[in-house]
Amino acid sequence: DAGVTQSPTHLIKTRGQQVTLRCSPKSGHDTVSWYQQALGQGPQFIFQYYEEEERQRGNFPDRFSGHQFPNYSSELNVNALLLGDSALYLCASLRLAGVSDEQFFGPGTRLTVL
Amino acid sequence: GQQLNQSPQSMFIQEGEDVSMNCTSSSIFNTWLWYKQEPGEGPVLLIALYKAGELTSNGRLTAQFGITRKDSFLNISASIPSDVGIYFCAGQSGNFGNEKLTFGTGTRLTIIP
Numbered sequence: 001d002a003g004v005t006q007s008p009t010h011l012i013k014t015r016g017q018q019v020t021l022r023c024s025p026k027s028g029h030d031t032v033s034w035y036q037q038a039l040g041q042g043p044q045f046i047f048q049y050y051e052e053e054e055r056q057r058g059n060f061p062d063r064f065s066g067h068q069f070p071n072y073s074s075e076l077n078v079n080a081l082l083l084g085d086s087a088l089y090l091c092a093s094l095r096l097a098g099v100s101d102e103q104f105f106g107p108g109t110r111l112t113v114l
Numbered sequence: 115g116q117q118l119n120q121s122p123q124s125m126f127i128q129e130g131e132d133v134s135m136n137c138t139s140s141s142i143f144n145t146w147l148w149y150k151q152e153p154g155e156g157p158v159l160l161i162a163l164y165k166a167g168e169l170t171s172n173g174r175l176t177a178q179f180g181i182t183r184k185d186s187f188l189n190i191s192a193s194i195p196s197d198v199g200i201y202f203c204a205g206q207s208g209n210f211g212n213e214k215l216t217f218g219t220g221t222r223l224t225i226i227p
Contacts, residue, residue: 004156031212042117042202042217043157056214090156094211101211105156 002027004093004106012112013081021076021109025093031055032074033103034066035090043090049074050096078111086113116141118203118218126224127193135201135221136187143205146179146186147215152199160201161188190223198225 005024013019025032031050035043045058049068063079072093078085088110092103118139127133137146145164149157161172163179163186170177176189186203203218 033212033214035215040220042204042220043215044117045214045216048212048214050212055212058214092156092215096212102159102162103211103215105158107155 004029004091004104006089006091006106006109008109009107010110010112012114014114015081015083017081017113018077018079019081019111021078021089021091021111023074023076023091023093023106025072025074025091026104029093029095029104030072031094031096032068032072033092034074034076035092035105036060037088037090037108039087046076081113083113086111116216118205118216120201120203120218120221122221123219124222124224126226128226129193129195131193133190133193133197133223134187136185137203137218138185139205139216140184142183142207143216144183144208145206145213146177147204147206148175148177148186148188149202149204149217150199151202151220157202193223193225195225198223 007022033048034046037043046060048056052068065077068074088108090108091106094103120137147162148160151157161177168179174191200220200222204215206213
């Protein structure tokens with residue numbers, strides 16, 4: 001039973017560029033959340049997708065957008081990258097109304113903006 | 115964004131010692147959770163607390179949900195080398211598992227040989 005997977009593992013971009021990160025949820029899960037974890041900090045909630053729609057959003061600018069596909073996988077897009085966007089981006093999944101309400105995290109994508 | 119206050123920020127202990135860390139918030143949470151994160155991995159859930167005053171154990175780990183709903187603590191007894199990592203508290207405002215997690219600033223645990 002595969003857990004949450006994310007790609008790529010590491011990514012280097014320059015300021016002003018755009019980036020797309022990908023997440024495949026744990027088998028049987030239908031809800032995906034994205035978090036940003038700056039160095040030395042705890043993760044911060046970006047947004048959550050369920051039934052291909054954004055359901056909840058944290059305090060992040062519109063440069064951060066996402067998408068969920070019919071197979072429940074998800075993408076996080078960040079436009080006009082800033083140096084401050086350098087962070088570990090975590091994806092978490094769960095099955096809404098499932099037996100367990102635990103959110104399972106992937107290993108993350110390390111984004112470096114130069 | 116909001117981050118919960120965790121203390122201590124870091125701990126250096128010897129194997130076999132007990133560990134205690136806590137987490138405070140300016141707002142009320144209805145669910146408190148404790149996670150552990152190791153290098154190259156995402157956070158892994160250790161303990162979940164759903165009721166004010168609740169005391170829950172998971173092996174050598176014990177956590178409590180504060181009566182005011184604004185704090186929680188985690189104890190680790192008889193620490194072992196594999197306990198090394200960063201421990202995060204997290205709160206959820208509601209009682210639904212899909213609600214966003216508000217994380218603390220983390221406590222880094224190092225075990226001195």
